Amino acid sequence: MLRGSTGLIGVVNFITFLVSIPILAGGIWLSTRADNTDCVRFLQWPIIIIGVTILVVSLMGFAGACYRISWLLRLYLFVMFFVIVALVGFIIFAFSVTDRGNGQVIMNRGYYEYQLSDYSGWLKDRVSDPNYWTKISSCLHDAGVCRGMAQGMRDPVTGMRVPESSETFYQRHLTPIESGCCKPPTSCGFTYVNETYWANGAGSTVMSDADCSKWSNDQQQLCYQCDSCKAGVLASIRHSWRKVSVINVVVLIILVIVYVVGCAAFRNSRKIENDEPFGMGRMTKARPSRIQF
Template identity: 90%
Template sequence: MLRGSTGLIGVVNFITFLGSIPILAGGIWLGSRANNTDCLRFLQWPIIIIGLTIFVVSLMGFAGACYRISWLLRLYLFVMFFVIVALVGFIIFAYSVTDRGHGQVIMDRGYYEYQLSDYSGWLKDRVSDPNYWAKISACLHDAGACKGMAQGMRDPVTGMRVPESVATFNQRHLSPIESGCCKPPTSCGFTYVNETYWTPGAGTVGYADPDCTKWNNDQQLLCYQCDSCKAGVLASIRHSWRKVSVINVVVLIVLVIVYVVGCAAFRNSRKIENDEPFGVNRMTKARPSRIQF
């Protein structure tokens, strides 16, 4: 019975060990997306820390079950409780800071437009901070966030790249970063030359948008200082965090079930441990009566 209880705890901890893998994978996935979250490393670390904690705690519980170390199992259950609380808090936080903000549909466009005014809260304040945005925009440039914009064909005679037509460009499905940082807002009414080169129109339509004056055809600048670029980063973060949050919710459900089963198994093993001395004494007392004459 005792071995069965500790064995159950061992199996339970193996499950939690497996549960830590998708959390770690989610954090690494966020960090591998060089076009946005690599420039926002503070967003991936909470996920990685939670995943590593579950990983270590699972090994702790597994070792305690295999070697029947009661204090280690007790510590495991204690720490696991706080891991579950932390994971619940992180899920609530992730949903609360990404509850607002959607791309705006533009007529005759295959991509969405993004505006900073559609976002609010801690995440917007963090990204919009001038000192922090200077680092983010520099990182986006160094990561080549706009390199994928150039998708024209090569001229068979000259071998030079021919930009795609404006009609083809308008139907492209751009990422939030590409839409916000690599081209001027559609409302500015700029004339398309190529994917990352636009000239001001004859009128002043849309110039009430401050981003229209921030756009620069210098390939080192583009719209990296535009509010639309900040909104594009926020939209990309929102999309990524919502995906990771789905994984975290599933893992949370598994951890709660595992924790309840682990508590029951540990309580059962402690009860059996406490009953064993009585059984042993009773047997030792019974043996002499069999050999007396």
């Protein structure tokens, strides 16, 4: 029975090890998103840290079960409890800071536009901080998030790229970063020339949106200082975090079940260990003594 209990703990820890893989994968996926989390570096680290901790703790419990090291199993259960608490806290935090904000539908446009006023809370304050935004906008520029917008065809004679028509561009499905940072807001009424160059049209004489004056055709500036760009970053973060949070909820449920099973198996193994000396003692006393001549 003792072997069965420790074997069950080993199986449980192997499952925990497998559970750590999607968490790590989620953190690595966030870290490879060059359009947001590579520039907003505080986002992926909590997930990666939790994933690595679960992986290490599961290996700790697996070793304790294989070699029947009681103190290692106690440490495993103790640390796993705090890992579960940390994961619960992170899930609550992730959902709370991404509870608001959606793209706005624009008539005759295939893309959404984003307003900073649609967001609130800690994440908005963090991204909107002038010192922090300077780093984010510089990173977005260096990552070339707007270079991918350039499409169209090559002129067979000159070899130069011919931009796509305005009608074609208006029906494109842009990412939140592209929509917010690489073009001016539609409300400015600018005239389309190409994907990242817009003329000051007649409809832009009255600019109710402060971003209209922040837009620049300078390819080094574009709308990186616009509130719409900040909103686009927040929208991208929200989309990514929501995906990872759903995975984390599933992982949390599995971890709780695994932890409960592990606690029961450990308690059962300890009970058997405590009963063994008593049983062995009784068997020893029952043996007949040797007859002395």
